[in-house]
Amino acid sequence: MRDPNTPTAARWRYIGPGIVAAATGVGAGDLVATLIAGSRFGYALLWAAVIGCVVKIALAEGAARYHLATGSTLFQGWRSLGRWTGWYFGAYVLVWGFIYGATAMSATALPLAALFPVLPLWGWAVVAGLTGFLFVWFNRYLVFEAAMKLLVAVMFVVMIGLAILVAPRLPEVIAGLAPRVPQGSLFYTLALIGGVGGTITTAAYGYWVDAKGWRGPAWMGVMRLDNHVAYIVTGLFVIAMLIVGAELLYGAQVALSSGDRGLLDLGDILAERFGRPIAIVFLLGFAASAFSSLLGVWHGVSLMFADFVAHSRGTASSAEGEGSLPFRAYLLWLTFPPMALLFLDRPFFLVILYGAFGAFFMPFLAVTLLLLLNRRDMPVEGRSGWLSNGVLAIAALLFVALCGQQLWELVRG
Template sequence: MSEETTERGIELEPPKKWKIIGPGLVVAATGVGAADMVSTLVAGSKFGYGLLWALVIGVILKIVLVEGAGRYSLATGKTIFEGWRTLGRWPVWYFGPYIIIWGFIYGASAMASTALPLAALFPGVPQNVFAIGTGLAGCLLVWFNRYSVFEKITAVLVGLMFITIVGLAIIAVPDVPAMLAGLIPRLPTGSVLYTLALAGGVGGTITLAAYGYWLREKGWVKPGWMRVMRIDNTMAYVMTGIFVISMMVVGTEVVAAAGVTIDAGDKGLIDLSEVLNEKYGTFIGKAFLVGFFAAAFSSVLGVWHGVSLMFADFWGNTRGKGSEHKDSQAHGKYFRFYILWLTFPPMLLLLLGKPIGLVLAYGVLGSLFMPFLAITLLPLLNTHRVPKEWRNRWHTNTALVITAVLFIWLGIYQLVTTILKYV
């Protein structure tokens, strides 16, 4: 097989199957952060394997969404933002404020989450020192490295988080018959909101739309890569499914068995490490913290890279330069501006706390992004905007409609919860 590339780094031939380690792994790793780990952990501790089916559905829905974003990019040669612009002005007016406010608050929360396991491993160092350090590390690694290096670093982090968490689930000895029973859809008392969160929340939000940009960075840019993209995406989310199911196993077999209640926020993972210390010894407890750090830091790197690509494309297009201009692409000035935006202004929030107004704006915009993506993919993938052979089939449209309805329901709940919390 030829591995020759063009001058722009575009791969001329699809790789052999065993060499497919691509953007799917990056988008899946970026999407699984501390919040996803906690939600599945708490669900397992409360309902056992009763909501396992919701996790499986969530993984399937994310495969559909990411495949749609990737298919649009490969079929048209355009970015997802270029596609949104064909739908009118409203996607631009939504996406612009969203990506600015989201980045400001996410930057702080991502740095704080990544600092938690480090602070637990090295209690003599203030947590904010680690938070600022991880933000700077993410900034430097993305600023100075091309996609190929970034992908390799992400693969190492994925390996760490996968081995640690799946290994922990094996040590916990899952009840396989109970897991199989959990694949039958049912709603235990008080589980509706957990079900929505598991089906709709696991595996990322805005970073799903970054998949098409990572395809371009990888050099997968033509319809001939469609099959490779689908394998890449599916296998990556199968890994995500195994990972989050492993967290549910830990919640069921370790947390519930210990009879403890863990924090519903990111600190719940620190609570879990203490339980692991008591049950399996300090080595296992510390190994889990390493896996926690790998999961959190992979999200930092993924957002610093992928969402910066999205912002560069957005700003380049609104400035009339288009997606192919050097300023609109990786390591252009718009890309680097957003890396700095994610890194330095959010450090103020680490010191000052989160202003109520920004939190509310973040809640409003963030809760609506997933239905926004699902709804916009319907006209993008069903009309003249893509060649006929790459348009949606009925089952894909059904899955996108279900996804949109599910995310709207979940988004409204998250929005109301945020407002009630701060008003």
């Protein structure tokens, strides 16, 4: 496990951090956004989902490449750009974590409440939050990775199986790979490109690479394979949901509820068309998707926060990771204060706030990666080429536009 210089075929057994990133990044919000895009525009925006995966490959690969090439964490790189990055990240991660904690618990509770109506929605949300909290508190990375792989397996079988079940029209699927923007679809196009596969968790990928024990430039090849596999899996999830939206909803012009509740509507449609057992299987896949996102953030962003605190204090060491006091403090912050928001019983309101705050991070990540990966002191192995720089520059512009769009939508109400 500790020899990166193996043939490509043998590197497949190392795959792990990328699967964690994929499971974390593809949450219920991504699935419902893709489903609604398919229900409104058929296969016309399929190309945008594919482009979104390419963009996130570049961002996650850049973050992990910085870790491996320099031996430093991404937050150390941010600090080298100026103290403002520390203030930005510190304020962002506290506000975002409070909102995301409630959002993740609510999203996980929706399918559980539908499957097992023995508790109210807020009750299942509390159960989901406490389960994630206890699991991450008492386990380390390798156990966490194994659990995430299991959840991804459930998601993959359910979502891909569902796409096959609805019998997609392959000529139209292929035609959807040709870029076009139907009238009224600009926002959905940008959201598909920018929303596939996570926000702050894209930056967490480098921390999971480090937790896996991959350190030094020798692991670049393994990391890239791992990252590519992750976003191929992500792409398949998103394409599967777009197919379901296009085949089940587009022709019938069925409208879904806003936010994650749209997936519950899909469960009802599946029950009506294919029977209750298929709907139950889908709800299990929905629950696996939502809970994997919760677990991933509980672990990955807590690692980032621990690194932030350590370097802010000037006391960074190998002990400032899993199980450290800052790690556990942020885990507590994600779990317990956000429970107060659960009693608002407005999951969609939380999704809007999460999206708005999430939009702030991606422009920051893309711009800072461009700066860090092109510095003169960056080792040759870590420097960006023209292709990486081009994708990162396009990503930066895209996320600035998305940030403005989401803020406008929030202000406009």
